[in-house]
Amino acid sequence: MSLLVLEALFCFAFIPLSHSADSLIESTCQQTPYYDFCIYTLQSDPRSSTMGLPGLARVAGNGLNDTATDNLDLVSGLLGSTNNASLDKALKVCIGSYNTIIKVDVPGAIEAALRNNPNLGIDYTRDAAKQVDTCEKSFGENKIESPISGSNTAAYELIVILQSIVTIIL
Numbered sequence: 001m002s003l004l005v006l007e008a009l010f011c012f013a014f015i016p017l018s019h020s021a022d023s024l025i026e027s028t029c030q031q032t033p034y035y036d037f038c039i040y041t042l043q044s045d046p047r048s049s050t051m052g053l054p055g056l057a058r059v060a061g062n063g064l065n066d067t068a069t070d071n072l073d074l075v076s077g078l079l080g081s082t083n084n085a086s087l088d089k090a091l092k093v094c095i096g097s098y099n100t101i102i103k104v105d106v107p108g109a110i111e112a113a114l115r116n117n118p119n120l121g122i123d124y125t126r127d128a129a130k131q132v133d134t135c136e137k138s139f140g141e142n143k144i145e146s147p148i149s150g151s152n153t154a155a156y157e158l159i160v161i162l163q164s165i166v167t168i169i170l
């Protein structure tokens with residue numbers, strides 16, 4: 001009986017310690033609205049368990065970059081295969097949005113986080129969120145249902161994750 005109690009105490013005391021390498025990732029992701037997606041994204045880099053917050057911001061930024069690149073490819077593919085003028089118009093807006101995210105917002109946010117300038121990083125993530133919003137709304141403005149709303153949502157959630165991490169640095 002007392003052995004069991006001791007064993008229980010032992011486990012209680014030492015299990016959290018044995019997971020301490022990932023505790024920054026866990027505590028960081030708990031401060032984002034998308035815990036599972038955050039863990040999945042940060043663990044995509046095998047070195048993330050030894051990183052500080054600026055390094056984690058870079059990993060999240062790389063994840064956003066990958067998704068933004070996928071979305072840009074998707075939009076380019078759709079653009080090449082439509083002759084619907086309204087859809088064409090909206091997709092062109094999205095090309096601009098994702099080019100800005102890839103060329104300006106992601107590198108800007110990563111660099112700002114690494115240089116310990118979280119306010120600037122937050123400005124870049126706010127712009128990225130605005131870009132996704134502009135892309136998604138362009139379909140409605142052209143009276144078509146968005147063919148990429150799931151992809152836009154994934155990008156948006158990654159932006160929120162990145163922004164949450166940069167905000168913790170603040």
Ligand SMILES: *[C@@H]1O[C@H](CO)[C@@H](O)[C@H](O)[C@H]1NC(C)=O
Nearest residue numbers: 062065066069102106107110
């Ligand atoms: C983001 O992806 C593009 C390809 O779309 C690549 O050229 C660029 O180097 C990537 N940026 C970062 C910060 O990894």
Ligand SMILES: *[C@@H]1O[C@H](CO)[C@@H](O)[C@H](O)[C@H]1NC(C)=O
Nearest residue numbers: 083084085086087143144145
């Ligand atoms: C473009 O597609 C939308 C949605 O499918 C449709 O409502 C609209 O009539 C189309 N426009 C043209 C010019 O074909």
